[in-house]
Amino acid sequence: MPRQARLDAPGTLHHVIIRGIERKRIVDDRVDQDAFIERMGRIALEAGVTIYAWSLLPNHAHILLKSGQVGLSQYMRRFLTGYAITYNRRHNRYGHLFQNRFKSIVCEEDVYFKELVRYIHLNPLRAKLVENLRELDRYPLSGHPCLMGKKDCTWQDRRHVLSWFGKREQEARKTYRAYMKEGINHGNRPELVGGGLIRSMGGWSVVSSLRKDREKLLTDERVLGSGEFVEKVIREADETVIYQVSRTSLKLKVKGLVAEVCAREGVAVNELQSGSRRGKLPSLRSAIVIRLVKDFGIPLAEIGRQVGISTSAVSKILSRNEFS
Secondary structure, eight states: OOEEEEEEEETEEEEEEEEBBGGSSOOSSSHHHHHHHHHHHHHHHHHHHHHHHOOOEEEEEEEEEEOTOOHHHHHHHHHHHHHHHHHHHHHOOOOOBBBBSSSEEEEEEHHHHHHHHHHHHHHHHHHTTTSSHHHHOOTTSSSSSHHTTSOOOBOOHHHHHTTTOOHHHHHHHHHHHHHHHHHHHHTOGGGOOOHHHHTTTTTTHHHHHHHHOOOOOOOOOOSSOOOHHHHHHHHHHHHHHHHHHHHHHHHHHHHHHHHHHHHHTTOOOOTTTOOOOOOHHHHHHHHHHHHHHHHHHHOOOHHHHHHHHHHHHHHHHHSOOOOO
């Protein structure tokens, strides 16, 4: 069954979940943690992405964000591809680091924003990486300390989050922390980790009631929100058109860059894509590969097709060169 297109319109609120392949670690030590967090924040600023809440655990991560003009997928490709290359090079490993595609859930902001901030920031406590809320206040691998004024994350929109809890920062911070404390006993909250009717409507009890009344609502696994919100998102996104246009536009930009660089160096595009290693072709490929990853964040397999080499050869080029 083909995968569904993402609902990826600019300015959409997403709950993003990133998991290590086969549930393996995505960070091993402080150097990895710092690299993951730095890249997440820096590329968010470059891509116009707004981050509200986040938490990094050994084998997965959660981010609550609003996508920028380039859309969510391009931001995530730049962020995760670059980090995976850095991680693999540092740990002398090859292959995929992350499990399939990242999961992204479009969220109904008015209803779920506060709930999602709390859910994401309580993840380290639920995972027993900290023992209590006091330790969580200073836990460096989540956005909670930023909201508490214990850590400075220039790329996290602290003001907007706190504005949901009060007009003055000190008052808002106090209310936010009380809200966090109240949520500790709520458990894992599976209804917040995906779309569909059960999650959208707040659990089985509500769904059961709707079934008895034979009431039908539109649902979608990619959306966390009411039936009315799901309908609105799908209608406004016109998802198939947006998805295809964005992919086509990106491919045209990529082909344009390849053609531009080849013309400047006096090399034919078909010669570059032939796989030949004559003359300046290897160094030209390396330069193009770096540009395609940094500027567009496209998958390594697609980069290989554009420059006439295998995916593993692309990985080796990136491993040999400084990449940030």
